[in-house]
Amino acid sequence: MLAYIIRRLFLIVPTLIGIMTINFLIVQAAPGGPVEQALAQIKGDDTNATSRFSGSEGAETGGSSSTTRTLSSSNSNSKYRGSRGIDPELIAELEKQYGFDKPAHERFIKMLGDYARFDFGESFYRDASVVQLVKEKMPVSISLGLWTTLLVYLISIPLGIKKAIRDGSGFDVWTSSLVIVGYAIPGFLFAILLIVLFAGGSFLDWFPLRGLTSSNFDSLSWPEKIKDYLWHITLPVIAMVIGGFASLTMLTKNSFIEEINKQYVMTARAKGLTENRVLYGHVFRNAMLIVVAGFPSAFVGVLFTGALLIEVIFSLDGLGLLGFEAALNRDYPVMFGTLYFFTLLGLILNLVGDLMYTVIDPRIDFERREFI
Numbered sequence: 001m002l003a004y005i006i007r008r009l010f011l012i013v014p015t016l017i018g019i020m021t022i023n024f025l026i027v028q029a030a031p032g033g034p035v036e037q038a039l040a041q042i043k044g045d046d047t048n049a050t051s052r053f054s055g056s057e058g059a060e061t062g063g064s065s066s067t068t069r070t071l072s073s074s075n076s077n078s079k080y081r082g083s084r085g086i087d088p089e090l091i092a093e094l095e096k097q098y099g100f101d102k103p104a105h106e107r108f109i110k111m112l113g114d115y116a117r118f119d120f121g122e123s124f125y126r127d128a129s130v131v132q133l134v135k136e137k138m139p140v141s142i143s144l145g146l147w148t149t150l151l152v153y154l155i156s157i158p159l160g161i162k163k164a165i166r167d168g169s170g171f172d173v174w175t176s177s178l179v180i181v182g183y184a185i186p187g188f189l190f191a192i193l194l195i196v197l198f199a200g201g202s203f204l205d206w207f208p209l210r211g212l213t214s215s216n217f218d219s220l221s222w223p224e225k226i227k228d229y230l231w232h233i234t235l236p237v238i239a240m241v242i243g244g245f246a247s248l249t250m251l252t253k254n255s256f257i258e259e260i261n262k263q264y265v266m267t268a269r270a271k272g273l274t275e276n277r278v279l280y281g282h283v284f285r286n287a288m289l290i291v292v293a294g295f296p297s298a299f300v301g302v303l304f305t306g307a308l309l310i311e312v313i314f315s316l317d318g319l320g321l322l323g324f325e326a327a328l329n330r331d332y333p334v335m336f337g338t339l340y341f342f343t344l345l346g347l348i349l350n351l352v353g354d355l356m357y358t359v360i361d362p363r364i365d366f367e368r369r370e371f372i
Helices: 002-029 034-045 057-061 088-098 104-116 130-165 170-184 187-198 222-260 263-270 275-287 289-293 295-306 308-313 319-329 332-360
Strands: none
Touching (some): 002 104, 034 088, 104 332, 130 275, 130 319, 130 332, 187 222, 187 308, 222 289, 275 289, 308 319
16 A cells, blocks of 8 residues: 555656646636736726836836836837837836746746745735735635535435435435435525525524624634634535535435445345445445545535635635636736645545545555556
């Protein structure tokens, strides 16, 4: 097992480089980079254009006075959209500020070298480093991700097992209607419904509408802090659980039904084993393999992207919202920094998921596999 873990850890490096390379090429081909956005702002699309690059190397050109320097259209740099009539020296300054004064391959190699040292650089548009931004947003996303994943698994696995055991019964029918609702209603629409019903909408005002904690959180005692935190996170987590439990419930049910109908289950029952011994001593470890395999991707999805609309609706400033805003603003350090971090996290969690196979079913031995 140790040799398998070492091989998987070594495979993380080329996999991570491959993912970063593909995304880097896609981003380079996409229009509307930071230099183009700065040029658009300079030409009047945003009266606060200089605020995004003042105080850096470009500020040495004289601040707003540099934005007024123009040449004739024949001298404009056609490399960027919106560069017509802009002083090439100003464009060169913007390129240097955003790191575009070097060829793409040099920038990519430098980025990989920095990331290997976990140096993710500074945000283009926020006065903070990428690491600092991630640390600030991480508590919100971890809270949503952990509670949602925990509740989804605690609800879906027992419910799926019960539905498999009582397949076709009245219980299976009416619980299937709940599953259909979970499939049909997106989590963000359910979040809006919860706000209308319980957060001061048209009915009750039981839960807060904004933030993860109250404004006086620091002055509260520990029991009061726990209560305040749970009070704020209840509705967002419920909204995310509703959107996530349906598919896992049906996956668990179908997996158990498939195992229950196999010959070894009939043999175990013929030997006189109790139903619980058959289900949880034999069927469970086989049926749960496919469920465990999906845990890493489910957790990373909830942590990074699944909570985006929930964060917006409930004004929760987490990593999903950070990544979305970075993509819109072409904040490349934040985009690639968060991509690197979550790709690495996902690859490690996939390895953990594989190791969980051996915990559930000790008969599985990855060392005997010829290929990884």
